[in-house]
Amino acid sequence: MSKPIVGVGCLVIDDGKVLLIRRARPPGAGMWSIPGGHIELGEDIMEAAARELKEETGLEADPIGVVNVDTLIVTGDRGGIKTHYILIDILFTNPKGQLKASSDALEAKFYTLEEALKTQLTPSVRGLLEKVKRGELPLEKPIKPLTYKTIE
Numbered sequence: 001m002s003k004p005i006v007g008v009g010c011l012v013i014d015d016g017k018v019l020l021i022r023r024a025r026p027p028g029a030g031m032w033s034i035p036g037g038h039i040e041l042g043e044d045i046m047e048a049a050a051r052e053l054k055e056e057t058g059l060e061a062d063p064i065g066v067v068n069v070d071t072l073i074v075t076g077d078r079g080g081i082k083t084h085y086i087l088i089d090i091l092f093t094n095p096k097g098q099l100k101a102s103s104d105a106l107e108a109k110f111y112t113l114e115e116a117l118k119t120q121l122t123p124s125v126r127g128l129l130e131k132v133k134r135g136e137l138p139l140e141k142p143i144k145p146l147t148y149k150t151i152e
Helices: 045-057 123-133
Strands: 005-014 017-023 035-040 060-075 081-096 106-114
Touching: 005 045, 005 060, 005 123, 017 045, 017 123, 035 045, 045 060, 045 081, 045 106, 060 123
Parallel strands: 005 081
Antiparallel strands: 005 017, 005 035, 017 106, 060 081
């Protein structure tokens, strides 16, 4: 890997519960996380998050805005960097559809925040949910990302 990968996470909150998926693939295979994945070339942040949500859970929801940005660096046993991600988390509300794990997810389920924090979470999602619990994220006023497309 020669440079970081930008990924999106879908923080879906509905009726006081948060949506988690159990990851099928590394990093964090078998652990609980929020839906998400890589941004594809030409895709904006909100489109990528909505696509990943639909692919992994079958749900559609309203993307509200960016609520968190973190960095995840995974090293190997011998200290070399295996993966380096910039994680951009998008808040979603009003999920619609039939919840069904698919794509990169083994399971999908809504948990209360307290229940979620008792599961085997990926380190980045544990940090995210702890920020939610401490009231450190702008859930009431997320950042609305803009996309600039130009011709040169």
